[in-house]
Amino acid sequence: MSRDDATTNETAEPSETDSQAADPDRTSAETDPTAADGTPAVVAARADGEPPDTTEIRELAAAAGYAVVGEVTQRRREDPTYDLGRGKAEELMRLAAETGAEAVIYDGSLSPGQTFSLGDLLPPGTAVIDRPRLVLELFADAADSRAADRQLELARLRYELPRLREAVARDASEDVRLQPEGDSRVLDVEKRIESAERALAEIADDRAERRAERRDAGFDLVALAGYTNAGKSTLARRLADDTEAPGDESATKPSDPADRDGPLAVADRPFETLSTTTRRATVGGRRALLTDTVGFLDGLPHEAVRSFRTTVDAVRGADCALLVVDASDEPAVLRRKLTASLSAIEATDGPVIPVLSKADEIGADRLAAAVESYEAAVADLDARKAPVVDALRSPIPVSVRDGTGLADLADAVAGALPTATASVSAPNGGAAQAALSWAYDREIVADVDYGGETVAVDLAGRPDVVAEAERRFADARSP
Numbered sequence: 001m002s003r004d005d006a007t008t009n010e011t012a013e014p015s016e017t018d019s020q021a022a023d024p025d026r027t028s029a030e031t032d033p034t035a036a037d038g039t040p041a042v043v044a045a046r047a048d049g050e051p052p053d054t055t056e057i058r059e060l061a062a063a064a065g066y067a068v069v070g071e072v073t074q075r076r077r078e079d080p081t082y083d084l085g086r087g088k089a090e091e092l093m094r095l096a097a098e099t100g101a102e103a104v105i106y107d108g109s110l111s112p113g114q115t116f117s118l119g120d121l122l123p124p125g126t127a128v129i130d131r132p133r134l135v136l137e138l139f140a141d142a143a144d145s146r147a148a149d150r151q152l153e154l155a156r157l158r159y160e161l162p163r164l165r166e167a168v169a170r171d172a173s174e175d176v177r178l179q180p181e182g183d184s185r186v187l188d189v190e191k192r193i194e195s196a197e198r199a200l201a202e203i204a205d206d207r208a209e210r211r212a213e214r215r216d217a218g219f220d221l222v223a224l225a226g227y228t229n230a231g232k233s234t235l236a237r238r239l240a241d242d243t244e245a246p247g248d249e250s251a252t253k254p255s256d257p258a259d260r261d262g263p264l265a266v267a268d269r270p271f272e273t274l275s276t277t278t279r280r281a282t283v284g285g286r287r288a289l290l291t292d293t294v295g296f297l298d299g300l301p302h303e304a305v306r307s308f309r310t311t312v313d314a315v316r317g318a319d320c321a322l323l324v325v326d327a328s329d330e331p332a333v334l335r336r337k338l339t340a341s342l343s344a345i346e347a348t349d350g351p352v353i354p355v356l357s358k359a360d361e362i363g364a365d366r367l368a369a370a371v372e373s374y375e376a377a378v379a380d381l382d383a384r385k386a387p388v389v390d391a392l393r394s395p396i397p398v399s400v401r402d403g404t405g406l407a408d409l410a411d412a413v414a415g416a417l418p419t420a421t422a423s424v425s426a427p428n429g430g431a432a433q434a435a436l437s438w439a440y441d442r443e444i445v446a447d448v449d450y451g452g453e454t455v456a457v458d459l460a461g462r463p464d465v466v467a468e469a470e471r472r473f474a475d476a477r478s479p
């Protein structure tokens with residue numbers, strides 16, 4: 001048996017999050033595995049550079065219903081067979097047997113071949129769940145709208161297809177007539193992928209159409225994006241008027257307890273939001289529709305990134321995007337999450353406003369440090385992302401809990417939205433009043449002056465809406 005070059009810690013100490021960084025090669029059972037409910041699972045992680053940090057994968061595992069009963073980590077380059085080195089993989093096997101784990105949760109993406117090799121090594125019946133599969137399980141727990149269901153189905157099928165091909169190829173290795181290409185299960189999955197893609201394309205078209213209609217109705221479209229658990233939904237709820245946008249099939253259901261219990265009753269778990277949700281809001285005097293989106297996650301399966309497109313579409317279709325970054329994270333974590341969130345905003349050429357959320361959690365002095373570490377992280381971003389990087393300078397610290405920065409944020413949004421101004425006048429009468437009330441409905445009336453026979457109005461707001469108001473006043477002048 002070939003051992004790894006790395007030293008191995010065989011003690012059965014419980015793993016402490018704070019001591020993780022010190023020891024890149026841990027093998028440990030939890031001292032009190034009964035403390036948590038759920039399917040017993042061992043977490044495994046490997047990293048090339050920094051020692052593996054299992055904090056996030058443990059949170060994801062817990063959210064998906066697993067009780068972590070042990071942990072194996074290794075700092076090493078990738079092994080083609082098991083991802084972990086062979087010696088570590090065997091330690092994992094022994095730990096799984098000792099702890100009675102029903103699953104191994106792998107913090108990374110395993111190739112189909114690695115998944116099968118690990119499965120063969122582990123005690124029979126132990127499930128091998130890599131990070132993408134875990135995320136899919138989490139999504140499956142809570143897919144709550146037609147689009148989310150379809151996206152989930154597509155993400156799963158795309159994840160399964162190469163693994164199914166691998167399974168068929170393994171069965172067929174003795175018999176050359178059975179090749180994955182012609183296998184009926186493979187063909188079936190391929191067909192279902194095509195049909196899910198078609199259905200999703202239609203939903204995306206519907207949404208784009210609805211966005212266009214809302215814009216015509218005078219709304220500014222503002223999207224909130226960012227890492228999962230950054231505080232997007234909490235902020236969206238705080239900024240929102242009470243009413244939800246009409247006709248949004250994915251709007252949060254009124255029965256949603258988080259909605260009833262006020263803005264801070266949002267659960268502290270990853271992927272609380274699983275489909276985009278749109279609400280009305282008046283932000284800095286602008287009539288806006290706020291779209292809350294699905295959070296990003298490091299190592300999100302690309303199957304999912306491709307299919308959970310609504311976030312990216314909503315941001316791309318918006319007049320202004322808020323990128324929400326959790327200020328209470330440690331600098332290294334903040335940087336990692338920021339990088340993972342960038343794909344949400346890369347596609348947009350509209351203005352992006354970075355928001356440092358949860359300012360109340362760290363107090364004024366640490367907040368200044370957080371702003372600094374955020375700015376350093378942005379400066380460090382890949383130079384090829386220059387346009388995005390430029391958009392990300394000068395974040396606005398906010399707290400929904402104590403109200404910090406909310407007024408600044410509203411001003412920044414209003415300032416970022418495309419704005420036109422115009423001064424119009426018309427003889428005071430029914431036609432002018434109708435035009436004026438149309439303008440009031442769209443919140444574009446900055447000032448009104450009744451001077452004898454005429455009414456003079458200053459307009460400010462969305463350029464297309466202001467232009468339409470000018471037409472209406474012109475009509476009111478020439479009956």
Ligand SMILES: Nc1nc2c(ncn2[C@@H]2O[C@H](COP(=O)(O)OP(=O)(O)OP(=O)(O)O)[C@@H](O)[C@H]2O)c(=O)[nH]1
Pocket residue numbers: 226227228229230231232233234235264265266267268269270271272273274293294295296357358359360361398399400401402
């Ligand atoms: N202290 C503090 N906590 C906050 C604030 N805003 C949000 N939180 C908490 O952060 C957690 C995550 O908030 P969400 O609004 O669900 O975050 P999200 O970005 O929508 O998360 P996903 O939908 O999972 O992507 C919740 O426990 C919130 O109560 C804030 O201003 N201050």
Ligand SMILES: [Mg+2]
Pocket residue numbers: 232233234272273292293
């Ligand atoms: Mg949310």
